[in-house]
Amino acid sequence: MLPSSLSATDFPDPLPSAGLPVPAFSPLYQQIKGLILQSLQAGEWKPGESIPSEMELAARFKVSQGTVRKAIDELAAENLVTRRQGKGTFVSTHAEQHVQYRFLKLMPDSGDASVEGPAERFIIDCKRVRASAEVARALGLRTGDPMMQVRRILSFSGIPTILEDIWLPGQAFKGLTAAQMTNYPGPTYAMLELDFGVRMVRAEEKIRAVLPDGEQAERLHVSPATPLLSVERIAYTYNDVPMELRRGLYRTDTHHYHNELN
Amino acid sequence: MLPSSLSATDFPDPLPSAGLPVPAFSPLYQQIKGLILQSLQAGEWKPGESIPSEMELAARFKVSQGTVRKAIDELAAENLVTRRQGKGTFVSTHAEQHVQYRFLKLMPDSGDASVEGPAERFIIDCKRVRASAEVARALGLRTGDPMMQVRRILSFSGIPTILEDIWLPGQAFKGLTAAQMTNYPGPTYAMLELDFGVRMVRAEEKIRAVLPDGEQAERLHVSPATPLLSVERIAYTYNDVPMELRRGLYRTDTHHYHNELN
DNA sequence: CAGTGGTCTAGACCACACT
DNA sequence: GTGTGGTCTAGACCACTGC
Numbered sequence: 001m002l003p004s005s006l007s008a009t010d011f012p013d014p015l016p017s018a019g020l021p022v023p024a025f026s027p028l029y030q031q032i033k034g035l036i037l038q039s040l041q042a043g044e045w046k047p048g049e050s051i052p053s054e055m056e057l058a059a060r061f062k063v064s065q066g067t068v069r070k071a072i073d074e075l076a077a078e079n080l081v082t083r084r085q086g087k088g089t090f091v092s093t094h095a096e097q098h099v100q101y102r103f104l105k106l107m108p109d110s111g112d113a114s115v116e117g118p119a120e121r122f123i124i125d126c127k128r129v130r131a132s133a134e135v136a137r138a139l140g141l142r143t144g145d146p147m148m149q150v151r152r153i154l155s156f157s158g159i160p161t162i163l164e165d166i167w168l169p170g171q172a173f174k175g176l177t178a179a180q181m182t183n184y185p186g187p188t189y190a191m192l193e194l195d196f197g198v199r200m201v202r203a204e205e206k207i208r209a210v211l212p213d214g215e216q217a218e219r220l221h222v223s224p225a226t227p228l229l230s231v232e233r234i235a236y237t238y239n240d241v242p243m244e245l246r247r248g249l250y251r252t253d254t255h256h257y258h259n260e261l262n
Numbered sequence: 263m264l265p266s267s268l269s270a271t272d273f274p275d276p277l278p279s280a281g282l283p284v285p286a287f288s289p290l291y292q293q294i295k296g297l298i299l300q301s302l303q304a305g306e307w308k309p310g311e312s313i314p315s316e317m318e319l320a321a322r323f324k325v326s327q328g329t330v331r332k333a334i335d336e337l338a339a340e341n342l343v344t345r346r347q348g349k350g351t352f353v354s355t356h357a358e359q360h361v362q363y364r365f366l367k368l369m370p371d372s373g374d375a376s377v378e379g380p381a382e383r384f385i386i387d388c389k390r391v392r393a394s395a396e397v398a399r400a401l402g403l404r405t406g407d408p409m410m411q412v413r414r415i416l417s418f419s420g421i422p423t424i425l426e427d428i429w430l431p432g433q434a435f436k437g438l439t440a441a442q443m444t445n446y447p448g449p450t451y452a453m454l455e456l457d458f459g460v461r462m463v464r465a466e467e468k469i470r471a472v473l474p475d476g477e478q479a480e481r482l483h484v485s486p487a488t489p490l491l492s493v494e495r496i497a498y499t500y501n502d503v504p505m506e507l508r509r510g511l512y513r514t515d516t517h518h519y520h521n522e523l524n
Numbered sequence: 525c526a527g528t529g530g531t532c533t534a535g536a537c538c539a540c541a542c543t
Numbered sequence: 544g545t546g547t548g549g550t551c552t553a554g555a556c557c558a559c560t561g562c
Contacts, residue, residue, distance in 0.1 A: 025558075027531060053547060064533045069548085077339075079524050085548045086540030103523045203523040208514035209471035209489035227471035227489035233523075252470035259521060261365045261465040261495075262341050287539075289550055315528060326552045331529085347529045348559030 032061055033071035040080060040091060041238045047093035047193050051081065054089075080201060094200070095190035103189070103203050103235070106250050107258045108156065119154040119162075124219070126150045126178035128170060135167050138234055139242045146170030150181055153219060160220050161255060164248035172198055172243070189235075198243055200235040207231050207257065212249060220251055229257060294323055295333035302342060302353060303500045309355035309455050313343065316351075342463060356462070357452035365451070365465050365497070368512055369520045370418065381416040381424070386481070388412045388440035390432060397429050400496055400507045408432030412443055415481060422482050423517060426510035434460055434505065451497075460505055462497040469493050469519065474511060482513055491519060 036057070045051045054072065058065045072089055075081045082090045094102060100118060108116050131145045141147075147170050154162040166188075168176065173196055184191035189200050210230040217224040229250040237243045250257065298319070307313045316334065320327045334351055337343045344352050356364060362380060370378050393407045403409075409432045416424040428450075430438065435458055446453035451462050472492040479486040491512040499505045512519065 027557095029531075050547095055547090066534085067532060070531085072548095083548065084541090086542080086546080088547060105521075105523070205521045205523065207469065207491065207519035207521065209491045209512075210514075211487075211489050225473075225487075227473050229469065229471045229491075250471075252472075257469035259367075259467045259469065261367070261467065291550075312528095317528090328553085329551060332550085334529095345529065346560090348527080348561080350528060350560095 028063060029067045029070040029074075032057075032063060032068060033074055035061065036071060036075060037080075037238065040075075043197065045091050047091045047199060048096065050088035050090050078201075092199075093190060093193055094187045095193065097187075101187055103200070103233070105257050105259060106162070106255045108255050116156050119156055120158070121182060122153040122155070122160075123178045123181050124151040124153065126176065126181055129167075131167075135245055138245045139167070139169060141169060148173045148176045150176070150178075152181065156255070159251075159254060161251045162248050163216055163219050164246055167245040168192075169243065172196060198237055200244060201237055203233050203235040205231050205233045210249070216249055220249065222251060222253075226251070226253070228252070231257070290325060291329045291332040291336075294319075294325060294330060295336055297323065298333060298337060299342070299500065302337075305459065307353050309353045309461060310358065312350035312352050340463075354461075355452065355455060356449045357455070359449075363449055365462070365495070367519050367521060368424070368517045370517050378418050381418055382420070383444060384415040384417070384422075385440045385443050386413040386415065388438065388443055391429075393429075397507055401429070401431060401504045403431060410435045410438045412438070412440075414443065418517070421513075421516060423513045424510055425478055425481050426508055429507040430454075431505065434458060460499055462506060463499055465495050465497040467493055467495045472511070478511055482511065484513060484515075488513070488515070490514070493519070 036051070039045065039051075051057070052060070054065050054068045057068045057072075061068065072081065072083070076083050076089075079092055082092050084090065127149055129147050129149045131139070131141050131143055131147050133143045135141075135147065136143045136145060148166075148168045150166040150168075152164060152166075153160050154164070173192070176196075180191060180195060181188065184194075192198050192200070208230045209227050212220065212222065212224055212226065212228055214224060216228075217226065220226075220228070222228075229248075229252055231246075231248040231250060233244075233246040233248070234242050235244040235246070298313070301307065301313075313319075314322070316327050316330045319330045319334075323330065334343060334345070338345050338351075341354055344354050346352065389411055391409050391411045393401070393403050393405055393409050395405045397403075397409065398405045398407060410428075410430045412428040412430075414426060414428070415422050416426070435454070438458075442453060442457060443450065446456075454460050454462070470492040471489050474482065474484065474486055474488065474490055476486060478490075479488065482488075482490070484490075491510075491514055493508075493510040493512060495506075495508040495510070496504050497506040497508070
């Protein structure tokens with residue numbers, strides 16, 4: 001199954017697939033990548049730990065070092081692992097990442113983010129709820145499924161800047177408490193890794209301009225006529241499984257959403 | 263200079279550099295990448311054309327095919343070239359790109375962008391101006407330098423959705439006319455490539471929520487109380503030279519700004 | 525069929541980190 | 544020094560394209 005680079009003809013397309021341009025070929029390094037991915041997913045190596053060296057993996061999978069290298073290259077490009085010359089390859093983590101908030105693209109208008117330090121967090125609410133139809137759909141659950149919902153404020157330099165609601169599947173995040181959300185010294189995603197073993201690997205955001213309702217305006221200390229950024233984020237674990245829905249309202253009078261296009 | 267993989271000791275750090283972690287080492291494939299980049303920049307191969315095969319480049323630079331491959335891999339990752347198995351490696355272009363608008367992240371709320379087809383363009387204005395201090399700073403020019411300014415509306419399905427101002431250095435875009443902006447059948451960036459030989463390679467955006475002034479509201483057929491997305495984009499050519507400033511107002515009642523986070 | 529990019533291998537050597 | 548990832552090479556073969 002492994003070293004014998006299986007060719008397209010080893011798996012003659014069983015169904016004609018209605019004329020779709022079927023993949024029908026999987027290079028060896030992709031298979032190796034898949035196997036490493038499985039081990040990451042299964043928790044064989046924990047976030048922050050090093051995975052076996054390229055030579056070891058090559059021996060384990062009975063392929064050359066170069067093939068393992070290419071597999072790891074792709075995992076590194078997807079931010080699942082981090083390579084450090086002379087030290088090894090490490091499972092990525094939201095903790096100890098030189099960018100404190102990997103998924104937060106809101107930047108202070110002047111200066112860089114590192115100047116203003118970490119956000120101050122205030123948890124408004126942290127409770128068990130049942131999934132609304134909308135939330136359930138976004139996370140691939142059923143309406144009424146148990147969820148954890150967190151509402152909180154993030155402030156920078158004492159200015160309340162972000163008001164957000166977070167929905168997490170109740171299944172995986174049963175014991176989540178406001179204390180946990182408040183006290184963990186680092187990104188929330190790092191806490192979710194450590195306390196619940198769930199790693200958010202990528203995310204998608206939909207951004208709109210909106211006006212806040214009365215409560216929202218009050219919480220953010222702005223007038224209801226102040227336009228705000230509405231940022232709806234779905235974060236995914238391995239295998240594109242959605243595990244978090246986040247709805248944020250961002251003030252953009254002192255900050256802006258920064259994006260790089262390639 | 264080329265094949266003899268220069269080692270760190272060949273260039274013993276002349277200045278102590280005040281303790282900075284000096285690069286002090288450039289792998290061969292990076293040098294090759296730089297040389298290919300120069301040729302791209304010099305227009306040796308035009309957008310849409312193929313560059314020489316890996317074997318040819320390897321012969322030209324007196325390195326192995328693998329080294330050229332790694333150089334091209336990086337250029338492909340940066341979207342400067344596109345590889346097509348069996349055919350060759352091609353200089354990227356904003357024209358004939360399967361995504362019509364590479365830098366436009368505004369998506370219709372329902373369905374995908376390919377359904378709604380290209381935007382209808384209406385040019386409000388296309389004139390020579392002098393750079394304001396702000397515009398000059400954004401583009402690395404001097405206040406008062408000649409510029410071309412374009413103001414236009416983009417509509418989708420007949421609904422005016424984007425109002426934007428575009429500033430281009432007068433130097434490079436002297437003869438730009440409203441007719442050109444209107445009549446070119448494809449992305450504006452493709453027209454700039456073809457007619458002015460300037461390729462926008464990457465861009466940065468700063469996004470805020472704002473309220474339109476009277477004129478803006480009128481142009482977009484919305485009330486002045488409708489919050490809009492303000493998108494300020496700086497687009498760069500090769501070597502990180504800024505060549506365009508764009509300020510857009512996006513309606514987000516039927517569309518949203520879509521972003522992927524890794 | 526020839527030519528292109530894509531995969532895979534094996535081996536040598538370099539740069540970096542730790543001990 | 545030893546072990547790690549990073550670079551470079553040379554050669555073989557595979558998959559896709561177009562003549």
